[in-house]
Amino acid sequence: MTVETQYQQLVATGLWREAPEVQRREVTVTIGEETLILSDDQARALTHWSLPALQRANPGAFPAIYHPDGDPGETLELDASEAEMIRALDRLRSAIERRRPHPGRLRLVLLSLMLIAVLAGGIFWLPDALRRHAVSVVPQGKRIEIGLALREEITRVSGRPCDWAEGQEALNRLGLRIAPKDRALRLQVVPGAVPDALFLPGRVILLNKTLFEDYDEPDVAAGFILAELLRAASSDPLEELLAYSGARSSFQLLTIGDLPRGALRDYAEHLLTDARPRPDIEALLNRFATAQVRSTPYAYALDVTGESTLPLIEADPYGDEAPPPLLPDADWLRLQEICGG
Structure with a gap:
């Protein structure tokens, strides 16, 4: 560093000791551009101390004692x-100290940034990672167990x-007609509360009895079944449950194979009360076409006016011809009486 001119004009008298065993001697002290100069009475320089290496042994005390950094045995009083x-x-x-690099401070800053990154990961990344891992490793048997437990909460x-x-045999035949390759799919009808249809973990679909009692053809129930199959293909029902229940549920499922107390009841209430977005229309129409089911009856069941479901009506894959019978x-008739009429 370059010292200001006002400092270079200062002159002082001090006592210099070259080493602990050497007697002190009087010196003239001046400040150069980068060094502290100690001279004898003939103005001959005895030593030069680097200003960046200058240390004070007794801050705030007098006489002030200075020494070169790393050599406290050589002193100036x-x-x-x-x-x-x-x-x-x-x-x-x-x-000089302000301008000097401070590795400790840098380490502190880096450590703080690392801690922030870890905390951010814990908040934003870890829950998603836990959930995805849980969904990938939970076996089908455990999914069925969770689905049955969730069904118990819903049927309360x-x-x-x-x-x-x-009636159940007829319902099974309807499932085989709509999804012949999905041998694990199980359909069940409940008396009420369920908003049309719900897909549960373990490939169980609960259907409200009104889908059979309030309509003259099975196409409506078939449409809701197809919509739930599409939802499950787009978003795993178990992952949706864990996303709603939070990281604790994923962690507990991974560690002890169970969900926290109350998690299923809270999620059941959510399924029964909160509206869900409708499936993508184009993807749903492809499902109707593959299953050989008309989409128009389902569209009018969603909206009796047909205004909000017009694409399902206009693009019905069987709008001009009849598909093979569903049942x-x-x-x-058995399905319409499955809950006792």
Whole structure:
């Protein structure tokens, strides 16, 4: 660093000791551009101390004692009467210290940034990672168990699934007609509360009995089943449950194989009360076409005016021709009576 001219004009008298065993001697102290110069009475320089290496052994005390950094045995004493020189040296030391790199501070800053990154990861990344991992490793048997437990919470409100054997057999045949390759799919009808249809973990779809009792054809129920199949293909029902329940649920499922108490009940309430977005229309129409089901009855069941579901009506894959029958008339009658009429 370059020292200001006002400091270079200062002159002071001090006592210099070259080493601990050497007697002190009087020296003249001046400040050069980058060094502290100690001279004898003939103005001959005895030593030069680097200003950036200048240290004070006794800050605030007098006489002020200075020494080169790393060599406390060589000292310079300045009496209190040399206050102007002492202030100048202390100011120079402070200025040099401010400009000096501080690895400790840098480490602290880097550590703080790392901690912030870890906390951010914990808040934003870890819950998603836990959830994705849980969804990927939970076996089908556990999914079925979770789905049954969730169904129990739902049926506290909706009522027990309707269990008329002949009606259930007809419902099974409807499932095979709509999704012939999905052998794990199970359909069940409940008396109420469920908003049309709900896909649960373990490939269980709960259907409200009104889908059979309030309509004259099975196409409506088939449409809601297809919509739930599409939702499940787009977003895993177990992942939706864990996303709603939070990171604790994912962690507990991974560690002890169970969900926190109350998580299923809270999620069941959410499913029964909160509206869900409708599936993508184009993808849903492809499902109707593949399953050979008309989309128009489903569209009017969603909106009796057809205004908000016009694309499902206009692009019905079977708008001009009839698809293969979904069920024999006898099975449809059984479904309409599955909950006792």
